[in-house]
Amino acid sequence: MFDVKVILGATSVVACLAQYIPYIRKVIKGRTRPHIFSWFIWGLPAGIVFAAQLLNGGGAGSWVTGLTAFLCTVVFLLSLFYGDRDIALLDWISFALALIAIGLWIITDSPLWSVILVTVSDVLGFVPTVRKSIVKPYEETLSSYLIGGLKWVLSMFALGAFSWTVWLYPLAMVAANWAGAVVIIMRRRQLLAQPS
Secondary structure (H helix, E strand, C coil), X not given: CCCHHHHHHHHHHHHHHHHHHHHHHHHHCCCCCCEHHHHHHHHHHHHHHHHHHHHCXXXXXXXXXXXXXXXXXXXXXXXXXXXXXXXXXXXXXXXXHHHHHHHHHHHCCCHHHHHHHHHHHHHHCHHHHHHHHHHCHHHCCHHHXXXXXXXXXXXXXXXXXXXXXXXXXXXXXXXXXXXXXXXHHHHHHHHHHCCC
């Protein structure tokens, strides 16, 4: 019969493609300008968490993490040519902290602590993009954040095991993506409300 977890895993992969394909098109057309630090930070931890999920029974719910790691790396490479070049001190600080968290992951022998540290680094990766979204809210693709949160919700219910090692990363990504969407919506509304 049908395996619900496989169906949810496949649906989260489709949502991931629906999130990134339009985003990548907009980057190439110059309508969206990704922040280089964020996309580097998002690609590397997603790859690490994908490996941890696979080793800890993640099953079909881990598929989207692997695809996300790949597509974040693609956007990072595109950001070298089409990205936002406005890098502030806060961006450097969050980038350094994310790299420290990844470095701590390397010396940690616990899968749970590895996922915690990598999740922290990934959430720190949102700082440069959220800062940029406050200043330039129309240079980010709102639907990408909304679909991003949805894909992680679907993947959580497709995971083959229930443990913090497997669930923490997608749970944090739901919160971070939807918080990013709220920032963009609120900032756009503020700009629309300002007199011309």
